[in-house]
Amino acid sequence: EMVMTQSPATLSVSPGERATLSCRASQSFSRNLAWYQQKPGQAPRLLIYDTSTRATGIPARFSGSGSGTVFTLTISSLQSEDFAVYYCQQYNNWPPLTFGGGTKVEIK
Amino acid sequence: EVQLVESGGGLVQPGGSLRLSCAASGFTFSSYEMSWVRQAPGKGLEWLSYISGGDSTTYYADSVKGRFTISRDNAKNSLYLHMSSLRAEDTAVYYCARDSTYGPSVYFDYWGQGALVTVSS
Numbered sequence: 001e002m003v004m005t006q007s008p009a010t011l012s013v014s015p016g017e018r019a020t021l022s023c024r025a026s027q028s029f030s031r032n033l034a035w036y037q038q039k040p041g042q043a044p045r046l047l048i049y050d051t052s053t054r055a056t057g058i059p060a061r062f063s064g065s066g067s068g069t070v071f072t073l074t075i076s077s078l079q080s081e082d083f084a085v086y087y088c089q090q091y092n093n094w095p096p097l098t099f100g101g102g103t104k105v106e107i108k
Numbered sequence: 109e110v111q112l113v114e115s116g117g118g119l120v121q122p123g124g125s126l127r128l129s130c131a132a133s134g135f136t137f138s139s140y141e142m143s144w145v146r147q148a149p150g151k152g153l154e155w156l157s158y159i160s161g162g163d164s165t166t167y168y169a170d171s172v173k174g175r176f177t178i179s180r181d182n183a184k185n186s187l188y189l190h191m192s193s194l195r196a197e198d199t200a201v202y203y204c205a206r207d208s209t210y211g212p213s214v215y216f217d218y219w220g221q222g223a224l225v226t227v228s229s
Contacts, residue, residue, distance in 0.1 A: 034215035036153075043203055043219035044153065055208075055217065087153055091214045095167040097143070097155040 002027050002093045006086075006100035012108040019075040021103045023066075023088035030067040032092035038102075039084045047086075048073065075105070083107055110134040110218045112204050117223030124194050128223055130187040130204030138162060138182035141207035141214065144189045146200040147222075154200075157189065158207075158214065172198075194227045201225075 003026040013019045023033070033051045036044035046055040048064040051071060061076040075082055088100040116128040130142070144156040157178040158167045166178050177190040187204050201222040208217035 032213060036216075038153075043221060044216070045219075046208065046215065046217050049208065049215050050213075089153075089155075089215060091212075094214065095158065096169045097158070097214055099153040099155065102152045 001096055002029075002090050002098050004088055004090055004098050004100035006088060006103045008103060009101070010104045010106060012106050013078050014108045015080060016077050017108075019078055019082075019105055021073040021075075021086055021105070023071040023073070023100050025069045025071070025090060027093065028068045029090070029092035032090060033064070033066070033071050034089045034091065035062075035064055035073045036087045036089065037082075037084045038087065044087065078105070110206070112206065112218055112220035114202065114204055114220040114223035117202065117225045119226045119228065120194055121229050122195060122227055124227075125190070125192040126194065126225060128189040128191070128202055128204075128225070130189075130220055132185045132187065132204075132206075135206075137180075137185040139210070141210070142178075142180065142187045143205050143207065143214070143216065144176075144178060144187075145203045145205050145216070145219075146198075147203070148197070148200040151200075156202075159187070161210070191225070194225075196227050199225060199227050 005024045007022045035048040038044040052064045085102045085104045111133045113131045143158045159178045175193045179188045204220045205216035206218040
């Protein structure tokens with residue numbers, strides 16, 4: 001099973017600042033990684049797939065990158081609506097599909 | 109508009125059974141692979157099961173294999189999860205989710221609102 005580890009668990013950022021979230025895989029792969037955003041009481045929302053492709057309607061301030069075992073989600077200038085929990089998910093080696101444990105982005 | 113609406117959640121005793129349903133609308137249901145994903149209170153996301161669109165190929169997480177069964181009725185645009193031998197650790201919000209693409213890449217572009225399952229005596 002491919003284990004996905006996200007860091008940090010919590011990221012405190014001021015509005016307008018840049019946020020960089022990390023997702024580390026237990027095995028090397030390229031491309032087959034997605035990122036989701038989840039707000040309290042809501043279902044997850046797809047942000048990024050194939051490591052760097054934004055899903056429909058996702059603002060350009062969200063970007064993804066990486067390959068091998070380290071993948072990154074960057075939010076270039078945090079808006080108030082971006083404070084949420086973010087999850088990565090690999091679909092390179094499945095079943096099982098696996099998610100990271102999540103990074104909570106909170107207001108500093 | 110794509111909609112996924114789960115139902116069937118509730119309180120069940122340990123060792124009991126429950127069937128979740130997910131009603132799909134706004135897209136050609138039979139053309140899409142579907143999955144169930146759960147989230148225990150205050151925890152992260154856990155993929156549980158996958159079913160293909162047509163030939164009903166299924167996969168399960170080890171944590172539910174042999175206890176949970178995924179199925180679909182394309183004529184009714186519905187996805188199901190039959191859960192048996194339920195344990196306290198199965199307490200979670202259960203989401204149905206649509207696979208965005210056809211083929212080996214499985215990620216989810218639409219999710220239901222979730223159904224809460226509580227396993228407790």
